Amino acid sequence: MIQSRLIATELTPAPTGLDLVRNDLPTTPPPGHLRVKVLASAINPADINYLEGQYGDRPELPARLGMEGIATVIAHAPDTLPTPEAPVPAIGSQVIFIRRCGCWADILDVTPEDVLKVPTNLTPEQGALLKVNPMTALRMLSDFADLNPGDWVMQNAANSSVGECVIQIAKKLGLRTVNVVRREGLQQPLTSLGADAVIVDSKNTKDELMEITAGNAPKLGLNAVGGDSALRMMDCLANRGTMVTYGAMSRRAIKVPNGMLIFKQLRLEGFWVTKWIAAQKRARLETDYASLAQWMTDGSLRTTVSQTFPLSAYEQAFTNAKQDRRGGKVLFIPSAG
Amino acid sequence: MIQSRLIATELTPAPTGLDLVRNDLPTTPPPGHLRVKVLASAINPADINYLEGQYGDRPELPARLGMEGIATVIAHAPDTLPTPEAPVPAIGSQVIFIRRCGCWADILDVTPEDVLKVPTNLTPEQGALLKVNPMTALRMLSDFADLNPGDWVMQNAANSSVGECVIQIAKKLGLRTVNVVRREGLQQPLTSLGADAVIVDSKNTKDELMEITAGNAPKLGLNAVGGDSALRMMDCLANRGTMVTYGAMSRRAIKVPNGMLIFKQLRLEGFWVTKWIAAQKRARLETDYASLAQWMTDGSLRTTVSQTFPLSAYEQAFTNAKQDRRGGKVLFIPSAG
Numbered sequence: 311m312i313q314s315r316l317i318a319t320e321l322t323p324a325p326t327g328l329d330l331v332r333n334d335l336p337t338t339p340p341p342g343h344l345r346v347k348v349l350a351s352a353i354n355p356a357d358i359n360y361l362e363g364q365y366g367d368r369p370e371l372p373a374r375l376g377m378e379g380i381a382t383v384i385a386h387a388p389d390t391l392p393t394p395e396a397p398v399p400a401i402g403s404q405v406i407f408i409r410r411c412g413c414w415a416d417i418l419d420v421t422p423e424d425v426l427k428v429p430t431n432l433t434p435e436q437g438a439l440l441k442v443n444p445m446t447a448l449r450m451l452s453d454f455a456d457l458n459p460g461d462w463v464m465q466n467a468a469n470s471s472v473g474e475c476v477i478q479i480a481k482k483l484g485l486r487t488v489n490v491v492r493r494e495g496l497q498q499p500l501t502s503l504g505a506d507a508v509i510v511d512s513k514n515t516k517d518e519l520m521e522i523t524a525g526n527a528p529k530l531g532l533n534a535v536g537g538d539s540a541l542r543m544m545d546c547l548a549n550r551g552t553m554v555t556y557g558a559m560s561r562r563a564i565k566v567p568n569g570m571l572i573f574k575q576l577r578l579e580g581f582w583v584t585k586w587i588a589a590q591k592r593a594r595l596e597t598d599y600a601s602l603a604q605w606m607t608d609g610s611l612r613t614t615v616s617q618t619f620p621l622s623a624y625e626q627a628f629t630n631a632k633q634d635r636r637g638g639k640v641l642f643i644p645s646a647g
Numbered sequence: 648m649i650q651s652r653l654i655a656t657e658l659t660p661a662p663t664g665l666d667l668v669r670n671d672l673p674t675t676p677p678p679g680h681l682r683v684k685v686l687a688s689a690i691n692p693a694d695i696n697y698l699e700g701q702y703g704d705r706p707e708l709p710a711r712l713g714m715e716g717i718a719t720v721i722a723h724a725p726d727t728l729p730t731p732e733a734p735v736p737a738i739g740s741q742v743i744f745i746r747r748c749g750c751w752a753d754i755l756d757v758t759p760e761d762v763l764k765v766p767t768n769l770t771p772e773q774g775a776l777l778k779v780n781p782m783t784a785l786r787m788l789s790d791f792a793d794l795n796p797g798d799w800v801m802q803n804a805a806n807s808s809v810g811e812c813v814i815q816i817a818k819k820l821g822l823r824t825v826n827v828v829r830r831e832g833l834q835q836p837l838t839s840l841g842a843d844a845v846i847v848d849s850k851n852t853k854d855e856l857m858e859i860t861a862g863n864a865p866k867l868g869l870n871a872v873g874g875d876s877a878l879r880m881m882d883c884l885a886n887r888g889t890m891v892t893y894g895a896m897s898r899r900a901i902k903v904p905n906g907m908l909i910f911k912q913l914r915l916e917g918f919w920v921t922k923w924i925a926a927q928k929r930a931r932l933e934t935d936y937a938s939l940a941q942w943m944t945d946g947s948l949r950t951t952v953s954q955t956f957p958l959s960a961y962e963q964a965f966t967n968a969k970q971d972r973r974g975g976k977v978l979f980i981p982s983a984g
Contacts, residue, residue, distance in 0.1 A: 558906075572894070579908065
């Protein structure tokens with residue numbers, strides 16, 4: 311059985327330094343492993359940062375690539391047994407990769423611990439985008455501030471994939487969102503997802519926000535930009551509020567006036583879903599991902615795919631993935647072409 | 648009865664804008680009040696910042712001054728009754744001011760809620776310095792990180808008054824301290840207080856710290872400097888560590904690389920003892936201040952006074968209080984001179 315997979319041979323901006331390699335796999339998976347066929351896998355900003363050596367960990371070269379995707383189980387090694395922390399999904403079931411497996415590949419041998427079973431009515435496009443962004447949004451809205459229904463949450467980069475999940479999940483939790491974006495024209499698409507307010511980031515951000523919320527400063531801010539945008543967010547938040555940083559699109563550090571910490575008593579935290587997943591028990595992951603998968607299949611949590619590519623078209627896929635304003639994620643459909 | 652008190656008539660660097668005024672007080676305190684004679688009151692950096700309009704709240708002019716001090720109760724209004732949240736201290740007992748009363752005065756009329764009884768064996772020099780710095784140190788060491796005996800704590804501005812309290816209280820709690828200072832010559836005095844290590848802040852801070860702690864990065868950092876010193880502290884802390892900011896001696900904002908929040912998962916918080924006190928029940932304050940007072944009287948918690956002045960010498964007091972390297976707090980002894 312031939313496996314095709316993308317690997318990195320140097321840490322440079324993709325697609326330079328990438329290579330599509332073919333390996334001859336043994337007929338059965340190695341002991342303790344499952345063989346899966348990848349249905350779809352995502353190109354995330356995290357993948358691009360990882361390839362440029364700008365991520366939380368640095369790849370050892372040559373590196374297997376791809377952090378997020380969905381697959382069908384096609385074979386078991388004969389001795390693959392379930393454990394409490396890792397049941398063995400049946401052949402034909404769908405799984406997402408909850409550990410980094412390098413899922414920019416068509417066929418993969420993985421361990422039961424690497425994957426989590428998801429409903430078969432989840433489409434490849436939905437499943438490929440289940441792990442990272444929806445969970446990031448759910449956890450940031452749930453774990454950092456004591457919010458009540460009707461409370462306002464502020465976020466920047468509101469038209470990012472996480473931002474769109476935040477809007478929809480906040481709605482489900484009864485929270486209201488002020489959504490800060492960097493350009494005009496996003497009012498309609500974000501409002502249609504459930505945004506309560508959309509404003510373009512500027513020196514008037516605080517005044518606009520206070521007018522929208524009738525002076526109720528948000529207790530929680532979600533920051534994926536950094537730099538001046540983060541500073542404006544800190545200025546908008548309530549005393550004792552929390553700003554959670556999960557991205558840094560401006561690639562600029564956050565400048566924190568000391569009084570924001572001492573007198574305003576803001577708390578600054580960060581969120582990285584990879585670390586969160588690694589720290590959870592499987593039962594917790596199963597429960598939380600089941601909720602998110604249910605919302606995806608009932609249509610109340612939508613993620614947008616802009617375009618799909620076979621692995622062989624990876625150069626074009628990256629050109630597309632790096633475009634601003636593409637309006638959705640780029641996916642690989644590894645078994646195609 | 649004549650009261651002398653210092654007031655601010657404009658928000659300018661002290662002592663400009665200060666005035667010593669005399670008021671004729673009625674024979675008995677107003678209803679519900681106690682009359683106290685101030686034994687000693689402190690000049691803190693917070694007072695100086697307040698006078699320059701750089702503090703968490705801005706004074707309304709003309710403003711009564713002085714946030715921290717100790718006094719003896721000399722009279723009660725006839726109808727002053729105890730409540731569960733505010734017992735009435737007997738005449739002759741010693742009290743500290745737990746609300747801002749403007750205690751740069753020789754005689755004051757205050758409410759029972761404004762003060763907290765402390766042991767009479769506390770000297771005026773000890774009592775005047777009980778409220779702010781020892782409690783700031785105790786709370787920062789207790790409330791922000793889950794520390795075990797033997798764990799390392801890092802602090803900058805280690806030769807400040809809070810810094811000296813941190814060294815001594817950490818010792819009592821079984822914690823070890825790495826103490827960062829901005830000049831040579833402080834090794835001996837800080838070690839004599841119980842410092843486990845003293846280093847001069849530089850680009851080698853992290854290497855020196857790691858050598859001292861044998862690679863055990865501190866889970867808690869206490870920052871009163873800001874700017875580059877805070878950045879170096881963040882770099883030194885363990886993953887998932889917490890940096891608590893309680894001062895900003897460099898008067899420079901903290902620059903937070905996004906990865907410190909996202910990947911290193913640091914948490915940045917602030918501490919302001921005034922807000923902490925305001926949020927506590929009296930029983931809690933009584934318990935915590937009793938512990939600190941006990942440590943002061945048994946000699947295990949020492950605070951240093953550099954010089955004392957009568958209120959009439961306030962110009963000289965401020966000149967002295969603003970000097971670096973003065974080696975201790977400047978106090979007013981308001982009933983003198």
